[in-house]
Amino acid sequence: MISFRPHKLQVTTFETGGFDELGRPLPDVESVVEVPCRIVPNGSAAQVRFNDGKAYNFSYSIYLDQDCRAFATGEKVRLIGLDGEVENDKQFEVLGFMRNQLNARLWV
Numbered sequence: 001m002i003s004f005r006p007h008k009l010q011v012t013t014f015e016t017g018g019f020d021e022l023g024r025p026l027p028d029v030e031s032v033v034e035v036p037c038r039i040v041p042n043g044s045a046a047q048v049r050f051n052d053g054k055a056y057n058f059s060y061s062i063y064l065d066q067d068c069r070a071f072a073t074g075e076k077v078r079l080i081g082l083d084g085e086v087e088n089d090k091q092f093e094v095l096g097f098m099r100n101q102l103n104a105r106l107w108v
């Protein structure tokens with residue numbers, strides 16, 4: 001069976017702990033979420049142009065399920081390939097996110 005999302009996108013989020021009912025500080029919470037995706041490298045030096053008129057060179061175009069969470073510009077993500085290895089052990093910065101009718105697309 002063909003998998004439309006064979007790769008994974010790893011997002012680390014941080015939430016402040018706040019305070020409990022007695023006013024004692026709670027520790028910050030870090031959570032790592034893996035989202036199924038399809039990673040397509042930009043092999044032709046193509047640019048993506050957004051609604052604000054800016055054009056960016058991107059390294060990868062990432063296809064996600066249409067109902068995935070929204071990604072903010074500047075958010076840091078890691079790409080995990082088919083072999084389970086993190087690509088170049090590097091964090092990528094989100095350049096743009098767009099939700100389409102059948103899928104969502106992310107550029108890093």
